[in-house]
Amino acid sequence: MTDNKDELDRIEGGAPLDAPRIVRGQGVTAPLGFRAAGLAAGIKKSGKQDLALVFNEGPEYAAAGVFTRNQVKAAPVLWSKQVLTTGRLRAVILNSGGANACTGPGGFQDAHQTAEAVAETLSNWGTETGAVEVAVCSTGLIGDRLPMDKVLNGVTEIVHEMGGGLSGGTDAAHAIMTTDTVPKQVALHHPQGWNVGGMGKGAGMMAPSLATMLVVLTTDAVASAGQLDTALRNAAGKTFDRLDIDGSTSTNDTVLLLSSGASGIPVDQADLDAAVYAVCDDLAAQMQADAEGVTKRVVITVTGAVTEDDAVTVARAVARDSLVKTAMFGSDPNWGRVLAAVGISPVTVNPDIISVSFNGQAVCRNGYGAEGARDVDLSGTDIDVIVDLGLGDATGWVRTTDLSHAYVEENSAYSS
Amino acid sequence: MTDNKDELDRIEGGAPLDAPRIVRGQGVTAPLGFRAAGLAAGIKKSGKQDLALVFNEGPEYAAAGVFTRNQVKAAPVLWSKQVLTTGRLRAVILNSGGANACTGPGGFQDAHQTAEAVAETLSNWGTETGAVEVAVCSTGLIGDRLPMDKVLNGVTEIVHEMGGGLSGGTDAAHAIMTTDTVPKQVALHHPQGWNVGGMGKGAGMMAPSLATMLVVLTTDAVASAGQLDTALRNAAGKTFDRLDIDGSTSTNDTVLLLSSGASGIPVDQADLDAAVYAVCDDLAAQMQADAEGVTKRVVITVTGAVTEDDAVTVARAVARDSLVKTAMFGSDPNWGRVLAAVGISPVTVNPDIISVSFNGQAVCRNGYGAEGARDVDLSGTDIDVIVDLGLGDATGWVRTTDLSHAYVEENSAYSS
Numbered sequence: 001m002t003d004n005k006d007e008l009d010r011i012e013g014g015a016p017l018d019a020p021r022i023v024r025g026q027g028v029t030a031p032l033g034f035r036a037a038g039l040a041a042g043i044k045k046s047g048k049q050d051l052a053l054v055f056n057e058g059p060e061y062a063a064a065g066v067f068t069r070n071q072v073k074a075a076p077v078l079w080s081k082q083v084l085t086t087g088r089l090r091a092v093i094l095n096s097g098g099a100n101a102c103t104g105p106g107g108f109q110d111a112h113q114t115a116e117a118v119a120e121t122l123s124n125w126g127t128e129t130g131a132v133e134v135a136v137c138s139t140g141l142i143g144d145r146l147p148m149d150k151v152l153n154g155v156t157e158i159v160h161e162m163g164g165g166l167s168g169g170t171d172a173a174h175a176i177m178t179t180d181t182v183p184k185q186v187a188l189h190h191p192q193g194w195n196v197g198g199m200g201k202g203a204g205m206m207a208p209s210l211a212t213m214l215v216v217l218t219t220d221a222v223a224s225a226g227q228l229d230t231a232l233r234n235a236a237g238k239t240f241d242r243l244d245i246d247g248s249t250s251t252n253d254t255v256l257l258l259s260s261g262a263s264g265i266p267v268d269q270a271d272l273d274a275a276v277y278a279v280c281d282d283l284a285a286q287m288q289a290d291a292e293g294v295t296k297r298v299v300i301t302v303t304g305a306v307t308e309d310d311a312v313t314v315a316r317a318v319a320r321d322s323l324v325k326t327a328m329f330g331s332d333p334n335w336g337r338v339l340a341a342v343g344i345s346p347v348t349v350n351p352d353i354i355s356v357s358f359n360g361q362a363v364c365r366n367g368y369g370a371e372g373a374r375d376v377d378l379s380g381t382d383i384d385v386i387v388d389l390g391l392g393d394a395t396g397w398v399r400t401t402d403l404s405h406a407y408v409e410e411n412s413a414y415s416s
Numbered sequence: 417m418t419d420n421k422d423e424l425d426r427i428e429g430g431a432p433l434d435a436p437r438i439v440r441g442q443g444v445t446a447p448l449g450f451r452a453a454g455l456a457a458g459i460k461k462s463g464k465q466d467l468a469l470v471f472n473e474g475p476e477y478a479a480a481g482v483f484t485r486n487q488v489k490a491a492p493v494l495w496s497k498q499v500l501t502t503g504r505l506r507a508v509i510l511n512s513g514g515a516n517a518c519t520g521p522g523g524f525q526d527a528h529q530t531a532e533a534v535a536e537t538l539s540n541w542g543t544e545t546g547a548v549e550v551a552v553c554s555t556g557l558i559g560d561r562l563p564m565d566k567v568l569n570g571v572t573e574i575v576h577e578m579g580g581g582l583s584g585g586t587d588a589a590h591a592i593m594t595t596d597t598v599p600k601q602v603a604l605h606h607p608q609g610w611n612v613g614g615m616g617k618g619a620g621m622m623a624p625s626l627a628t629m630l631v632v633l634t635t636d637a638v639a640s641a642g643q644l645d646t647a648l649r650n651a652a653g654k655t656f657d658r659l660d661i662d663g664s665t666s667t668n669d670t671v672l673l674l675s676s677g678a679s680g681i682p683v684d685q686a687d688l689d690a691a692v693y694a695v696c697d698d699l700a701a702q703m704q705a706d707a708e709g710v711t712k713r714v715v716i717t718v719t720g721a722v723t724e725d726d727a728v729t730v731a732r733a734v735a736r737d738s739l740v741k742t743a744m745f746g747s748d749p750n751w752g753r754v755l756a757a758v759g760i761s762p763v764t765v766n767p768d769i770i771s772v773s774f775n776g777q778a779v780c781r782n783g784y785g786a787e788g789a790r791d792v793d794l795s796g797t798d799i800d801v802i803v804d805l806g807l808g809d810a811t812g813w814v815r816t817t818d819l820s821h822a823y824v825e826e827n828s829a830y831s832s
Binding site: 069101248250251329337349 | 737764770
């Protein structure tokens, strides 16, 4: 179901007719040439939806992906990295209810067998497909084998259930949820006549929560695998890679971008970069807002760094600091904890020229307290922290959340 | 007051007469030649004790120190590092109720003025002392200037209150507490006739909680500043530096070791190393047991590493992982989170040969789940995690705690 109110708000908000339009509530089936489905295959004990399929009808099949940097990689990550070396995908099968990580050679065989089953069913359905054209993504508890009988029955069923239109995409977005409380979808309609859509679950990538981040992006623009790869790496580096909920990095994080070329419209790299970035940025914001136990949305921006990498490194050190995050939960303008976190980051700083503001109000100037610093009101949901290192011209940011009782509650009772 | 029961238990426990005896409840005044005091100077709004003095009566005054690695260093750290370049100290003045960190040039003048006041009062009291012989330590909220009128009045009073015997040391141990719930003291009596005593507060060093760690150690052995420095660096590196409560590092962490030489007994480096290590190890265990919000005492041991540094690095990555720590709080044997934390550490590992045990029971063998892994009972207070990387012969460990509701509660309402 489209979230029509949100869509109308955005349209009525009055973007110029020649600007790209962002629409929440539409997802991977917004671009032409994609079908999707989601259903309950019985992998989750709760009986909720747990299997999703995204299918590229073509006429083109270019694809790109980025994966977790964790050295411990789940079986589906190993499988999908391997098949993506061809730069080509026809389908992505995703399950929640089990990560298929740390499951040994048997787990890898399960991922392979799942891809084979998708390929065989699609072929029987009339679309000749090989297993090497099928990416596999999983999310859930680490360490258990998947119930393959249920997965394989689900695969047969889901291929037949694939609908066109938006509802299939929304079903898929629901089926990949674990601790997410809402599905996450967004689409971008470009005035040139091509589109990008995406769905995601979880809260992170590379630096983020163990609540695996899975994202599938689709476009009907005509674009090569190389173009997709460039656009995806640029966008992921500035969005998902800068979303840091608790510093933990999943064994399963995966972001895929598939192109059907169905619009028939070739796309400039710059236009594609901007569109993919916009979709990823919106999905990252949706993940931040729905992170485990979140009560505050916090953006840490570091200015005055020598390089952008330095700025992001310092911002990440602040974003990961448990004492900063608990202070945010308490709406406490405890800026000294921000300085302490900056000071232990691997970037060389000069404490005597650091300035900090909370929600636009100075709390620290040149290394010591600004007047009224203890009275800054942080009771709202959004907190902007700006740290000026005073060393150079580079800027970087990281999105994070507070560390709340709900986070502890949710994560102390996950597997049991 | 001496904790006589504890002392008697240990003595009756029957250490051989020629082995060093460890006695809890005795502290910095256990060695000959040291006096100490603690009192309420009015720095803390609560009216609790907040000022402590440790005084070396000589005849020798050798000293060594290790300090926070945070680039943002509190004024008293800057002062004490400077005076310790002489390798000589007559006194240490410590306050709780304010960190005197991020307080600018005025804050440094406050630390200097405090040392001057201690020196002047000691000189008037009959012991000629210079400010460069006085170290200063502070702990409390970052960012506010100290109430210097109260500090200076307190300094005059505390010099006159210095008593001999154990009670002065215990008063001092009380006066440096912030979020500590119990004072932390220990003494070692060496059969050769010399002694080491120590007191500490907080929960960490270099890698540890922002709840500043302050430790003062004393000995009446005859030892040079160089000997003290060697013993202190060796001990701190294996004890306080391996205590990691939340990965945050205070601006104020300080560990000092003072020798009076009052026993008249010269000491071998190896004996001194062992004694200082034993005292530091006991204080570190006391800090772990009293860490903010602790409900579990967790030791992460990494074996089979190529180097000891690698082992400690991996152990620290696991010890800092919020998802591992919340699982421990929930008594949940979620070993997959341990593997994910190992996999994102900067040490290169081979996931397929990693094995993990919880409290001696195998939960993961060669990268995947051992039978019964989900049923391991972690309901007790102590949890031993052993991670075998299978790469080499080196071992390292880190002490940590769980991440509990109480931690969030305590740290979300500290400055306000």
